[in-house]
Amino acid sequence: DQQVKQNSPSLSVQEGRISILNCDYTNSMFDYFLWYKKYPAEGPTFLISISSIKDKNEDGRFTVFLNKSAKHLSLHIVPSQPGDSAVYFCAASEANAGGTSYGKLTFGQGTILTVHP
Amino acid sequence: KAGVTQTPRYLIKTRGQQVTLSCSPISGHRSVSWYQQTPGQGLQFLFEYFSETQRNKGNFPGRFSGRQFSNSRSEMNVSTLELGDSALYLCASSLAVWGHRNEQFFGPGTRLTVL
Numbered sequence: 001d002q003q004v005k006q007n008s009p010s011l012s013v014q015e016g017r018i019s020i021l022n023c024d025y026t027n028s029m030f031d032y033f034l035w036y037k038k039y040p041a042e043g044p045t046f047l048i049s050i051s052s053i054k055d056k057n058e059d060g061r062f063t064v065f066l067n068k069s070a071k072h073l074s075l076h077i078v079p080s081q082p083g084d085s086a087v088y089f090c091a092a093s094e095a096n097a098g099g100t101s102y103g104k105l106t107f108g109q110g111t112i113l114t115v116h117p
Numbered sequence: 118k119a120g121v122t123q124t125p126r127y128l129i130k131t132r133g134q135q136v137t138l139s140c141s142p143i144s145g146h147r148s149v150s151w152y153q154q155t156p157g158q159g160l161q162f163l164f165e166y167f168s169e170t171q172r173n174k175g176n177f178p179g180r181f182s183g184r185q186f187s188n189s190r191s192e193m194n195v196s197t198l199e200l201g202d203s204a205l206y207l208c209a210s211s212l213a214v215w216g217h218r219n220e221q222f223f224g225p226g227t228r229l230t231v232l
Contacts, residue, residue: 032218043207043223051218103150103165104173
């Protein structure tokens with residue numbers, strides 16, 4: 001039972017263009033969503049997050065959109081750079097009634113992003 | 118501020134042995150979570166510790182255990198190692214501020230190979 005799904009195993013983009021990575025979830029209790037970037041044999045690096053009370057969050061070249069009714073989120077990278085080439089993971093967690101996120105993240109399977117010069 | 122550190126970075130063990138992995142969280146972070154990454158199963162949650170107590174647990178057998186010390190440092194232990202335990206074990210820490218969504222920051226991982 002995969003509660004977080006990244007249906008595109010890979011994505012190839014030209015430098016300077018927009019990269020759009022998608023993520024779907026099934027658990028309606030998920031309240032907090034995060035994107036991580038990962039290189040082989042290294043730990044994931046936190047990129048950006050969004051809570052369920054928002055539908056958009058921006059940080060520099062990275063923007064995350066959340067569509068709660070569709071249980072879908074996406075990460076936009078503009079403009080894409082060759083250094084962005086990595087595996088991108090979407091993750092989700094629940095929160096308690098007080099709004100504190102739990103320390104259990106459920107991850108998608110990842111999308112390999114390749115940005116060509 | 119130093120990031121999450123994990124020791125050792127690489128480990129080779131044989132079936133039936135046990136192993137202990139160590140994690141030092143970012144200074145001030147009170148929650149430590151452990152994850153296993155394998156090619157087949159992806160990144161899977163093992164357990165979370167907060168204030169020396171296990172707060173959440175994933176679907177792993179009892180051979181996997183952990184603990185947290187008063188300085189928030191954490192260890193995980195795997196007993197009676199099996200070939201399928203070969204994986205990258207990742208530790209993550211967060212501030213765990215009440216009433217907030219808390220990002221988790223990951224360490225570089227420990228690569229465990231079971232022969």
